[in-house]
Every structure is written in structure tokens, then in C-alpha cells.
Amino acid sequence: xxxxxxxxxxxxxxxxxxxxxxxxxxxxxxxxxxxxxxxxxxxxxxxxxxxxxxxxxxxxxxxxxxxxxxxxxxxxxxxxxxxxxxxxxxxxxxxxxxxxxxxxxxxxxxxxxxxxxxxxxxxxxxxxxxxxxxxxxxxxxxxxxxxxxxxxxxxxxxxxxxxxxxxxxxxxxxxxxxxxxxxxxxxxxxxxxxxxxxxxxxxx
Numbered sequence: 001x002x003x004x005x006x007x008x009x010x011x012x013x014x015x016x017x018x019x020x021x022x023x024x025x026x027x028x029x030x031x032x033x034x035x036x037x038x039x040x041x042x043x044x045x046x047x048x049x050x051x052x053x054x055x056x057x058x059x060x061x062x063x064x065x066x067x068x069x070x071x072x073x074x075x076x077x078x079x080x081x082x083x084x085x086x087x088x089x090x091x092x093x094x095x096x097x098x099x100x101x102x103x104x105x106x107x108x109x110x111x112x113x114x115x116x117x118x119x120x121x122x123x124x125x126x127x128x129x130x131x132x133x134x135x136x137x138x139x140x141x142x143x144x145x146x147x148x149x150x151x152x153x154x155x156x157x158x159x160x161x162x163x164x165x166x167x168x169x170x171x172x173x174x175x176x177x178x179x180x181x182x183x184x185x186x187x188x189x190x191x192x193x194x195x196x197x198x199x200x201x202x203x204x
Contacts, residue, residue, distance in 0.1 A: 024115065025147055028108035035104045042097025043155050044163025049090025052167055057083035101155055105148045112144035 029036045061079040064071050120136065165187075172179040 021143065021146075024112065025108075025150060028111055028147065029151075031111075032104055032107065035100060039097060039101040039104050039151075040155050040159045041163070042093050042100065043160040046090045046094035046097060047160050047164045048167045049086045049093060051090075052164055052171075053086035053090070054083045056171070057086065097155070101151070105151060108147050108151075109144045112147055113140070116140040116143055 057079040060082075061076065064075055064079070068075075117140070120140070169180050169183065172183060
């Protein structure tokens, strides 16, 4: 095979390898559906209780004082209790979610290590003559460990932001639908402004 033909086949081989890895990662998630679902939901839920509910409690407290400067202690205690409970509960949810996430990743990575070793054991001698053992070891370790990076992105970066965004949309819709329109418009503009930078970074 000429170098020119090899260079043309490289992108297709890369895409096929990525699809194979994604399928095997997804299989590990499907093998533990409840653990995976809870691990994806809890970080976002924790963010809601830590970062979004306390400001609402403070706003309710200030509104109560603005409407009645002589409000009773009972009226003032309720939002303070909600604030404290939300913050403490959110921190607890975050820690439970992180623990469950670590359990999921532990079992998935262990299974991926076994899969990778089974694939290597199934190869013939010629395969090992054409590949350095150190390179194979590095790829095997990276193949399994990358599951942690991928699932962390889904749990913390995607789920951890999408669920609070949905909560914010519901809260803003209680005041005015136009606030939701403004929020989504700002996010859309920011996405299209950052998209060329993201593409440029991937090309580096």
C-alpha cells in the first residue's frame, strides 16, 4: 500500500475506531442503567439546589421585608430554612452523585480492561511483531481510562448545566415568557460566536 493510499484510509479508520469505542462505552452504560441514570441526574440536581434555589429564597425573604417591614419571625424563618436546607441538601446530593459516578466508572473501566485484554489475547503472533508492547499497553490503558473523561463530561459539563438551565427556564416563565426568549437568544448567540473558535481548536 502506497503512503498516499494509507493517508486516504486514515480518516475512515479513525472514524471506525471512534464508533467502536463509543459503542463499547455505551454498552457499559446500558449494563448499569440505574446507576448511570442517577449518576447523570444528581450533579445537575445538586447544582440547582446549591446555586439556584438559595437566590430564590433570598429574593422571597427580601420581598417579604419590602411588603411588610414588621413581618413576623415565622414569615422570615421559612425562607432562611429553605436556603439552608437547599444549600446543605445540594452539597449532599453532589457528594452522593460523585460517589455513585465513581462506582459506575470503576466497574465500567474494569470491564473495559478485560475487554481490551481479551482482544489482545485473540490476536496472532504477527500482530505483536508489528506493534510495540509499550504502545499496546499505553493504548489499552488509555482506551479504558478515557471512559472516565467521557462520562465526567456528560455528568458534570452537560447534565450539570442542562438541568439547571431547564430549571431556570421554568422559573423565568413564571414571571414572563419574554425572559425565556431573551435567555435562549443569548445562549444561541453565544453558541454561534464560540462555534468557530471550537472548530479551530479541534483542528489544531
